[in-house]
Structure formats: C-alpha cells, structure tokens
Amino acid sequence: MAKRIDVSGLSAYYGSFRAIEDISMTVEPRSVTAFIGPSGCGKSTFLRTLNRMHEVTPGGRVDGKVMLDDENLYGAGVDPVAVRREVGMVFQRPNPFPTMSVYDNVAAGLRLNGSYKKSELSDVVEKSLKGANLWNEVKDRLNKPGSGLSGGQQQRLCIARAIAVEPNVLLMDEPCSALDPISTLAIEDLIGELKERFTIVIVTHNMQQAARVSDRTAFFNLAAVGQPGKLIEIDDTERIFSNPSVQATEDYISGRFG
Amino acid sequence: MSTVVAEKPGSLQGARLPKWFPYALAGGSVALGIGISFAAGLDSNIQWGLIAAILFIVGTYVIATRVEGKRQAKDRIATSLVWVAFLLAVVPLVSLVWTTVARGVKVLDVYFLTHSMGVVADTETGGGIYHAIIGSLEQVGLATLMGAPIGVLTAIYLVEYGRGKLAKAVTFFVDVMTGIPSIVAGLFILSIMLQFDMEPFGFAGSLALAILMMPVVVRSTEEMLKLVPNELREASLALGIPKWRTILKVVLPTAIGGITTGIMLAVARIAGETAPVLLLVFGNPFINNDPFEGAQASLPLYIYQQYGGGVETSYDRAWAASLTLIAFVMILNLGARGIARWKAPKTGR
Ligand SMILES: Nc1ncnc2c1ncn2[C@@H]1O[C@H](COP(=O)(O)OP(=O)(O)OP(=O)(O)O)[C@@H](O)[C@H]1O
Ligand SMILES: [Mg+2]
Numbered sequence: 248m249a250k251r252i253d254v255s256g257l258s259a260y261y262g263s264f265r266a267i268e269d270i271s272m273t274v275e276p277r278s279v280t281a282f283i284g285p286s287g288c289g290k291s292t293f294l295r296t297l298n299r300m301h302e303v304t305p306g307g308r309v310d311g312k313v314m315l316d317d318e319n320l321y322g323a324g325v326d327p328v329a330v331r332r333e334v335g336m337v338f339q340r341p342n343p344f345p346t347m348s349v350y351d352n353v354a355a356g357l358r359l360n361g362s363y364k365k366s367e368l369s370d371v372v373e374k375s376l377k378g379a380n381l382w383n384e385v386k387d388r389l390n391k392p393g394s395g396l397s398g399g400q401q402q403r404l405c406i407a408r409a410i411a412v413e414p415n416v417l418l419m420d421e422p423c424s425a426l427d428p429i430s431t432l433a434i435e436d437l438i439g440e441l442k443e444r445f446t447i448v449i450v451t452h453n454m455q456q457a458a459r460v461s462d463r464t465a466f467f468n469l470a471a472v473g474q475p476g477k478l479i480e481i482d483d484t485e486r487i488f489s490n491p492s493v494q495a496t497e498d499y500i501s502g503r504f505g
Numbered sequence: 506m507s508t509v510v511a512e513k514p515g516s517l518q519g520a521r522l523p524k525w526f527p528y529a530l531a532g533g534s535v536a537l538g539i540g541i542s543f544a545a546g547l548d549s550n551i552q553w554g555l556i557a558a559i560l561f562i563v564g565t566y567v568i569a570t571r572v573e574g575k576r577q578a579k580d581r582i583a584t585s586l587v588w589v590a591f592l593l594a595v596v597p598l599v600s601l602v603w604t605t606v607a608r609g610v611k612v613l614d615v616y617f618l619t620h621s622m623g624v625v626a627d628t629e630t631g632g633g634i635y636h637a638i639i640g641s642l643e644q645v646g647l648a649t650l651m652g653a654p655i656g657v658l659t660a661i662y663l664v665e666y667g668r669g670k671l672a673k674a675v676t677f678f679v680d681v682m683t684g685i686p687s688i689v690a691g692l693f694i695l696s697i698m699l700q701f702d703m704e705p706f707g708f709a710g711s712l713a714l715a716i717l718m719m720p721v722v723v724r725s726t727e728e729m730l731k732l733v734p735n736e737l738r739e740a741s742l743a744l745g746i747p748k749w750r751t752i753l754k755v756v757l758p759t760a761i762g763g764i765t766t767g768i769m770l771a772v773a774r775i776a777g778e779t780a781p782v783l784l785l786v787f788g789n790p791f792i793n794n795d796p797f798e799g800a801q802a803s804l805p806l807y808i809y810q811q812y813g814g815g816v817e818t819s820y821d822r823a824w825a826a827s828l829t830l831i832a833f834v835m836i837l838n839l840g841a842r843g844i845a846r847w848k849a850p851k852t853g854r
Contacts, residue, residue, distance in 0.1 A: 300743055305668065332745030342736040346758040346848075356744035359754050405740070412744055 249276035249446040250316045250333070250415040252297060257311030258475070259289070259296050261304065266292045268475035270311075272465060274416075279442050281457035281484065282450045284467030285499070289476030290450045291339075293467070294418050297448065298334035299327040315415070332360065335414035339421040341401035343393035343408070349376075350389040352404055356412035371411055379407035380437050399430025406437065410445070417441060419449040423456065435460050454500055458488050466496045522572055527565070527581075534561035558589050602831070609828030612821045618829070621802075622790035627814035634826050636792040640801035641833075644707050644786065645776050647796060648714035652775075653768045655715075656722025663723070664730040665752055682720040690716045691781030698785070705787035707796030710803070713781035718771045725767025729760040762845035769841030773834040779805040804830045 252274040259267045267289035274280045282290045295301040296309050299320060313320040320330050343352045353372045357363040363371070372389075376382040381403040385396070393404055402422060409417060419438075423431040438447060438460050451457050457464055465481035480493050491497050538557030547553065562585050569578035617633040625632035659679070663672055690713045698709055733756050741751040757764070782788075787800040788810055804826055811823035 298743065300739065303739065303742060328745055328747050330745075331743055335745075336743035338736060338740065338743075340736060342734070342740045344737060344740070344755055344759075346755075355741070355754075356746065359741070359744070359746040359750050408740075408744065 249444065251276045251314075252416065252446065252448075253312075253314040254297075255312045255314075257293070257296060257309065257313060259292050259301055259310075260306070260308040261292075262306035265475040267296075267467075268477055270478045272478060272481050274446060274448060275463065276446045277442055277444075278462040279438060279447045279449060279460050280463045280465060280481075281461035282448065282465050282467060283452070283454065283457050283499070284476070284479075285469070286452075287472070287476070288467040288469045290467055291420050292476075294336075294420055294448060294450055297416070297418055298336055299330045300336060302327065332412055333414055334416040334418060335409040335412065337402070337405050337409050337417065337419040337422050339424055341398060341405050341425070343396070343401050343404050345392070345394045347393055348390045349385050349393045349396070349404060352393040353407045353411050356408060360412065375407040375411035376404075378410050378437075378441070379403045380433055381407055397430075399426045399433065402426060402430065402434065403437070406434070406441075410441065414445065416446040416448070419447065421450050421452065424452065431456070454488075458484060464488070466491070466493075466499065468495055468499070519574060519577075520572055521577075522569060526568075527585075530564050530568070531561055534558070534564060561585060562589070605824060605828050605831060608821065608824035609826075611825065612818075613825040613828055617822075617825060621792045623792065625790075627811065627819045628816050630818045632822065634804065634807055634822070634829060636789065637802040637804045637807035637826065638829070639792060639794060640707060640786065640789075640796075640803040641776060641805075641830075643794075643796040644710045644714060644782065644801070644803055645772060647708060647711035648718055648775055649768070649772050651711065652715035652718035652771070653722055656719045656771075657726050657764060657768075659719070659723045660726035660730060661752060661757075663727055665748075665756070679720045679723045682716070683724065685716070686780075687713070687717055687778050688780040688784070690714075691784040694781070695784050705785055705800045706798055707786055707793075707801040709785040710782045710801075711796065713785055714775040714778060717778060717781070718775050721771040721774060722768055725770070726760075726764050729763035729767065730756065732763070733759045758848075762848040765844045765848070766841040769837045769844075773837050776834060776837075777805050777830060779809055782806045783809070804833075 254273070255271045257267070257270045258265055270293060282294065284290055292301060295304075297313060297320075301307045301309055309321060311321070315330075315333060319325070320334075344355060347355060350369075350372055351358075353375050354363075354368055357368060357371060373382065376385060381400060384400060385404075388395075393401065396404060402425070406417075406422070423434055426434065435456065438449065441447060442462075449457075449460065461484045463481060464484045464487040466479045466487065467476050468479045469476040479495055480487070480491065482491070486492075487496060488500060491500070534557045535553075537560055538553040538555075541556055542548075542553035562582060565581050565585050566578050569581045573581075618638070619635050620631075620633035621636035622632040623636070659675065663675060666672075667675065693716070694709055694713045698705075703709070737755055737759060738751055741755045742748065746754075782803045783806055786803060786806070788806050789800040789802050793799050793801045808823045808826045808830070811819045811826065814820070814823075
C-alpha cells in the first residue's frame with residue numbers, strides 16, 4: 248500500500264510571498280522521514296503541499312511536481328479530494344470533531360466519503376483504534392464524545408481517524424508537541440508500527456525524537472526572515488546526526504545556531 | 506514540629522468595610538428617599554427612586570473614601586453604577602410583563618383562544634383571537650420557510666466560499682437590508698401587488714416578513730460559522746472529504762445550536778411586526794385558513810385594531826392578545842435555548 252513520494256522543483260506561495268523554494272527530495276515507502284529546521288522555515292508549508300492542503304489557505308499556490316509513485320499530484324485534472332484520501336494528515340493540535348463520539352470520529356472519513364459497507368464499519372473502527380494503540384482505553388466509551396478524551400488520547404484518536412481511510416502516506420505535523428512524555432512515547436511507538444504499512448513523514452522540533460523514530464531526516468533552513476525556506480540536505484538519520492555533509496545542519500543539531 | 510505563626514495584619518491588608526455595608530446603605534438610602542419625597546410632597550415613584558439612587562452612590566463614595574481609601578471607593582462606585590444600570594434596565598421590563606399579565610388574564614381563556622371576531626363588533630364583549638393566531642402562524646411560518654434557508658445559505662456562501670468583490674457586495678447589501686424599516690419592506694411588496702391588481706392576502710405579508718428576517722439570519726449565522734475552528738474544516742478536508750460534505754456534516758453540526766437560536770430570535774422579531782401586515786394582509790375579523798387567498802388577521806395587527814376600538818372590552822382583548830404574543834415569543838426563545846443546549850458540542854466524559 249505504501250507509496251514513494253518524489254518531489255522536484257517545488258515552490259509554494261502565500262499570495263505573493265514565496266514560503267519555500269525549489270525543493271526536491273525522495274521519500275521512501277515504508278519508512279519514516281523526519282523534517283527538522285528552525286521555526287518559519289516552511290516545514291509545515293512543505294508538508295501541506297504533499298496532500299494539496301496548501302491550496303486550502305487563501306492565496307496558497309504551488310509550483311513544481313510531486314509524484315506519488317507515477318502520478319503527479321499537481322497534474323492537470325487531478326482531484327485534490329482524491330489526493331487527500333491517498334495522503335492522510337495528522338495535525339499539531341488534536342482536533343477531533345466535537346459533535347461526534349469516539350466511534351463516529353474514527354468512522355467519519357469512511358462515512359462522509361460514502362465508500363464503505365455498513366457491516367465492515369465497526370471492524371474498521373476497531374482495527375484503526377487498535378492500530379492507534381487506543382482501543383483498550385476507549386473500548387468502553389465508544390459512544391462518548393471524542394473531545395472528552397485526554398490530549399494524548401485525542402491525538403491518537405486523530406491518528407486512528409486518519410488511518411481508518413487506509414491512506415498510502417501519513418503526514419504528521421509536530422504530532423507530539425502538545426503532549427506529555429508518556430503520550431509522546433506511545434505515539435512514537437505507534438509510528439514505529441505504522442511504518443510497516445505506510446509511508447510516514449513527520450515534522451518535529453525535537454531532535455531526539457527525529458533520531459529515535461526516523462530512518463531519513465531532512466533539514467530545512469532559511470537565509471533570513473522574509474526569505475523563502477530551502478531544503479539544505481536529506482540523508483539517513485544516522486548520517487545527519489553523526490556526520491552531516493553541511494556545516495549548518497551540524498550547527499543546528501548541536502544547538503550552535505544563528 | 507512546625508510552629509504556628511499567627512496571621513498579622515500586614516501591609517497587604519487595608520481597612521475594609523463590612524460585608525453588610527452596601528445592603529445597609531441601600532436600605533437607608535431607600536428609606537431616606539421615601540422620607541424626603543414624602544416631606545416634600547413628591548408623589549412620583551421615579552422621584553424617590555432617583556433620590557435614593559443618588560444618596561446611595563454619594564454615600565458609598567464618601568464613606569468608602571474615608572474608610573478604605575480612594576481606589577476602593579472608585580471600585581465601589583463602579584459596582585454601584587453597574588447595579589443602578591441593571592435595575593434601570595430591569596424595571597421597565599418587569600413592569601411591562603406585569604402589566605401585560607395583569608391586564609391580559611382578564612379575558613384570556615379557552616373561549617378567547619378558539620373563537621374569532623366574526624360576529625362580534627369591536628365594542629362588544631366576547632370574541633377571540635383564533636383567526637389572528639392562525640394568520641400569525643401561517644404568515645410567520647411561511648416567512649421563516651423562505652427567509653431562514655436563504656439566510657443560512659447566504660451566510661454559508663459568505664463564510665465558506667465568499668472571496669473578492671461578490672462577497673463584499675453581498676455583505677454590503679445584507680447590511681443595507683438590516684436597516685430597511687419594516688414599512689418600507691411592506692411598501693415594496695405592495696407596489697408589486699398593485700402592478701398585478703392583487704387584493705391583500707397572507708402570503709404577501711410573508712414575503713415582506715421574509716425580507717425583514719433574512720439579513721438577521723445571515724448576520725447571526727455568519728457569526729456562528731466563523732466561530733467554528735478552521736482546524737475542524739482542515740481535519741475533515743485532510744480525510745479526503747469533499748468541501749460540501751465537510752460543510753454539511755462537520756461545520757453545520759458544530760454550529761447548529763447557535764444557528765437555530767439566531768433563527769428563532771429572527772422569528773420572534775418578525776412575529777411582532779405590524780406595519781407590513783397592515784399594508785399587505787389588511788386584517789379580517791373572520792377565520793381565513795388560506796394564506797394565499799383573501800385578507801387575514803395577525804396578532805400584532807389584532808392588538809393594534811383592538812386598541813383602536815376605544816372601549817374597555819377591546820382594550821382587554823388587546824392586552825390578552827399581547828400576552829399571547831409574548832408567550833409565543835417566549836416559547837420560541839425557550840425552544841431555541843433547548844435546541845442550543847441539546848445540540849451544543851459535548852465535552853463531558
Ligand atoms: N497562512 C499563511 N499566510 C501567509 N504566510 C504564511 C501562512 N502560514 C505560514 N506563512 C509563512 O510561511 C513561512 C513558513 O511557515 P511554516 O508554518 O511552514 O513554518 P514552519 O517551518 O512549519 O514553522 P514552525 O516550526 O514554527 O511550525 C513563514 O514565513 C510564515 O510566516
Ligand atoms: Mg509548522
């Protein structure tokens with residue numbers, strides 16, 4: 248199911264402001280790729296170009312190519328809705344639907360897409376909640392509101408919701424930044440399990456986290472405020488953290504920055 | 506073992522007036538106010554009330570300044586002013602409800618609610634408001650069926666889709682429409698009716714009421730939709746859910762409580778409109794169940810006409826009809842609150 252992402256010459260704009268410039272990289276299937284870099288360098292922006300969520304922002308515009316296996320996401324006639332079914336996303340802040348129960352939250356993607364069999368729905372919900380390591384905590388309160396869970400549980404609920412539609416790729420934008428160390432660990436373990444099935448891209452500000460969970464790491468940087476962000480290098484995580492080929496990467500990772 | 510340190514009054518503590526001070530002063534001011542009015546031979550309730558309020562505020566300031574200092578005194582003055590403003594707002598409301606209830610219950614009974622004025626002259630006793638209730642329900646109901654959906658859809662357009670010039674223009678016209686006096690809305694429909702040589706009928710009134718209702722619904726719905734966090738929209742879109750389903754299944758349910766409240770308030774507003782009904786529906790002492798044919802009655806119009814009757818029994822009927830109208834609006838409001846609470850996003854465990 249997992250697919251390879253191949254980005255070439257990608258720039259993204261907010262109105263006339265170019266937020267990221269000329270990014271090219273390959274994201275391997277069944278692996279975790281981490282994005283690191285200083286605040287404002289365009290990690291979230293780049294991540295959102297990978298499932299065409301960038302254009303949801305007013306004024307959002309993209310140049311370049313993103314190949315998902317052999318299909319260009321920005322090709323003529325490509326339906327962004329179809330793209331988002333293939334490339335799921337988990338946001339920085341947990342955002343379960345407040346009007347829906349735990350069960351309905353997980354089932355939302357299937358139900359609202361209209362592409363499901365009634366008999367299979369509860370199996371899918373159970374499988375997704377188990378996949379997100381949440382089943383044991385919520386199995387007795389599936390019909391309670393999703394917003395009644397703790398922050399960490401809510402984030403795992405959002406992960407369950409995202410994997411319930413069986414995407415090929417899962418994008419995560421700082422999924423642990425609002426969580427305590429134990430929830431963070433739970434989600435990191437989960438990422439380790441999920442990469443068996445999905446291609447995972449994760450943005451993080453936590454160097455240890457990037458080192459722990461990812462196979463490859465991409466370092467982004469920007470020349471100055473108001474300048475577009477750029478990809479500095481992407482390499483195996485071990486290489487990046489032990490012996491990066493660019494000095495700026497080493498400075499950033501070791502905390503000698505600016 | 507820890508030693509217990511006795512609490513000493515420190516620099517953080519100042520002299521405070523006792524808790525009962527404001528109440529005692531309020532009681533004293535009222536008593537003094539009544540006394541002064543009595544001595545001076547003033548007989549208006551408003552006069553002693555004003556004297557009492559002034560005494561209370563001046564008294565608070567003077568005493569609090571001496572005991573507690575300037576800052577606390579100002580704090581107390583602000584508190585008192587808020588209380589006075591609150592009472593000023595509540596007094597007319599309470600007296601209005603009280604008068605309406607007191608005068609309305611005289612003739613308000615089952616007979617009154619189930620009979621029309623068909624065979625009763627305005628100067629005679631008897632008769633009722635059945636025809637007016639039917640008229641009001643039909644006219645307001647039809648107006649809501651037209652005004653609410655158009656209003657909600659316009660708001661959805663403005664918040665979810667509207668960009669650029671068209672959205673600005675729509676917003677501008679909604680603002681203008683909010684300011685249209687109800688009589689003008691009535692005249693507008695009347696001018697069309699006259700073109701086609703039509704006689705007054707209920708639905709014409711509904712059209713004018715719908716015009717009055719729409720901008721109110723647009724405004725309140727817009728506010729409610731703006732309160733729905735963008736994150737929810739993005740979460741839904743990122744699941745590969747199309748935008749229209751996102752709006753229908755995620756955005757609207759999240760805001761539905763507030764939207765319903767807004768619609769109910771708009772309904773309550775148009776239920777009391779008299780001017781356009783007077784022009785377009787005309788009024789009719791007989792029961793007319795058909796809003797599309799012939800003149801109809803309506804509650805506000807009935808009140809206006811009965812008050813014009815000029816005799817005690819028609820006044821009584823006017824008050825009883827007012828009471829019915831207020832009760833109707835109140836039920837709508839309670840209904841709206843109920844729905845808002847029932848549909849509100851739940852946070853409990
Ligand atoms: N909605 C927007 N409209 C205009 N400019 C934006 C918008 N969102 C982000 N930007 C700009 O784009 C640039 C990249 O922002 P982005 O959010 O991608 O950074 P980031 O690397 O994710 O930062 P952080 O680590 O703080 O999340 C920044 O200069 C930011 O000001
Ligand atoms: Mg970000």
